[in-house]
Amino acid sequence: MGLLGLMLELYDEAFPDLKPTKAAFAEELVKGVAEFAEVDFPGVVNTREQVDQAVARFENKGVDLLIVVLLSYTDSLIALPALRRTRLPILVFNTQQLAGVTERTLFSDIIENHSLPGVQDLTNVLRRVGRSFCILTGHYKDPATIEALRGWCEAARVVAFLRGAKIGLLGYPFKGMGDFRIDETMLLAWLGVEATQVSLGLVAEYAQAAPPDDIERQKATDRETFEVDSDVSEGEHEAGARLEWALRRIALEYGLAGFAPNFAAIMEDGRIAGLPFLASCKLLGDGIAIGGEGDAVGATVVAMMAWLTGAATFTETFTADFKHDAIWMNHMSEGNWKLARRDEPVRLVRADFPKTDPATVNLTFALEPGEVTLVNLATVADGRLKLICAEGEVLDFRVLEEYRTPNFKFRPAMRACDFLTQYSLAGGSHHMALAYGRQAATVEKIGAILGVPTETLATLLTRA
Numbered sequence: 239m240g241l242l243g244l245m246l247e248l249y250d251e252a253f254p255d256l257k258p259t260k261a262a263f264a265e266e267l268v269k270g271v272a273e274f275a276e277v278d279f280p281g282v283v284n285t286r287e288q289v290d291q292a293v294a295r296f297e298n299k300g301v302d303l304l305i306v307v308l309l310s311y312t313d314s315l316i317a318l319p320a321l322r323r324t325r326l327p328i329l330v331f332n333t334q335q336l337a338g339v340t341e342r343t344l345f346s347d348i349i350e351n352h353s354l355p356g357v358q359d360l361t362n363v364l365r366r367v368g369r370s371f372c373i374l375t376g377h378y379k380d381p382a383t384i385e386a387l388r389g390w391c392e393a394a395r396v397v398a399f400l401r402g403a404k405i406g407l408l409g410y411p412f413k414g415m416g417d418f419r420i421d422e423t424m425l426l427a428w429l430g431v432e433a434t435q436v437s438l439g440l441v442a443e444y445a446q447a448a449p450p451d452d453i454e455r456q457k458a459t460d461r462e463t464f465e466v467d468s469d470v471s472e473g474e475h476e477a478g479a480r481l482e483w484a485l486r487r488i489a490l491e492y493g494l495a496g497f498a499p500n501f502a503a504i505m506e507d508g509r510i511a512g513l514p515f516l517a518s519c520k521l522l523g524d525g526i527a528i529g530g531e532g533d534a535v536g537a538t539v540v541a542m543m544a545w546l547t548g549a550a551t552f553t554e555t556f557t558a559d560f561k562h563d564a565i566w567m568n569h570m571s572e573g574n575w576k577l578a579r580r581d582e583p584v585r586l587v588r589a590d591f592p593k594t595d596p597a598t599v600n601l602t603f604a605l606e607p608g609e610v611t612l613v614n615l616a617t618v619a620d621g622r623l624k625l626i627c628a629e630g631e632v633l634d635f636r637v638l639e640e641y642r643t644p645n646f647k648f649r650p651a652m653r654a655c656d657f658l659t660q661y662s663l664a665g666g667s668h669h670m671a672l673a674y675g676r677q678a679a680t681v682e683k684i685g686a687i688l689g690v691p692t693e694t695l696a697t698l699l700t701r702a
Contacts, residue, residue, distance in 0.1 A: 409503020
């Protein structure tokens with residue numbers, strides 16, 4: 239991140255010792271975040287020219303986040319032009335050295351710590367000119383403040399990733415499903431994510447040309463890693479491995495963060511042997527996002543959460559479990575096998591549906607129990623985007639063996655019935671990402687930086 243430390247130029251003459259004191263304070267801030275952020279601090283600035291130079295420096299270095307700290311009082315107009323022009327995300331960190339004011343607080347202490355009027359001056363003019371910004375208020379030594387600052391840095395890192403991400407469309411969005419359809423131009427304009435068509439002919443060509451030695455190595459790794467059902471033939475396994483090889487190669491060559499494959503379009507095209515279900519599970523395991531049924535938006539939110547947490551999966555709410563206050567989660571066959579529960583094997587099986595020749599193979603498993611966050615990226619009124627998230631837990635529940643897919647039970651941090659009702663009222667679509675941990679606060683920060691509203695339906699703090 240770039241740290242823009244501001245101070246009033248008048249104080250150079252009135253309080254000549256103030257700038258070195260404030261520079262030392264800024265260095266303290268840098269050290270305080272060194273655990274999770276690399277900081278560029280060009281020194282205290284107090285003229286418009288210096289601000290322009292500092293912001294240009296941050297832009298040239300490609301920082302993820304521009305953090306503005308008023309080290310003492312500062313007038314807004316020295317910073318307004320540069321902050322309005324820059325496309326860098328802005329976080330106003332409203333903090334100070336002084337932790338408290340008592341009857342014994344000195345005049346010099348107040349002079350060194352009266353940034354609040356300047357913060358309000360700056361945020362007012364930024365709002366007036368329509369320049370978006372985020373703000374964090376708190377003492378720089380308060381652990382809660384530092385944790386929030388860490389969240390802003392994480393959010394900015396994810397936004398920087400999204401603004402260069404590409405999702406490869408394999409086919410077209412599933413016919414008749416309207417909730418995840420989006421104007422691809424708006425996806426690029428809002429998030430910076432490009433949805434690009436990948437020729438199914440190219441996939442077929444790459445799959446057919448896959449080197450035999452590579453395919454044998456992949457199959458050997460599968461046999462070592464998974465429990466392969468006895469009815470899976472070598473030819474069926476090979477078809478799945480070839481598709482995996484092809485998609486990995488295409489992702490590498492075209493710089494793709496993920497794929498949105500539509501099984502129906504692939505079957506209709508007819509040039510590809512089998513379907514990329516095994517590939518989807520394994521690609522998800524390596525951080526390459528998948529959005530089933532041609533859902534580029536679903537792939538985008540999976541990529542977002544994978545970049546944030548290191549691992550995410552694609553899923554949907556499938557069947558309510560009213561009796562146990564939970565929801566059974568499932569999709570056709572797309573699931574991150576590296577999130578599977580550790581006390582039972584991941585099985586490589588024939589997919590029950592749809593029927594292909596050769597038969598399509600995929601993985602079946604349940605997820606490891608633990609705290610998780612569901613996140614949905616929805617299109618709402620006027621074509622605008624919205625993030626919807628809910629914290630909860632994956633329950634200790636074995637995979638349904640007769641349903642040969644990745645499947646598991648999720649319990650939201652509120653009554654399951656209430657969650658399902660609120661999710662629909664919020665405009666959620668039926669595909670979502672899941673990642674482990676309590677991520678709602680950071681998702682809200684990602685939305686704030688992107689200018690995308692976020693609605694959090696449940697956090698673990700709210701459940702009785």
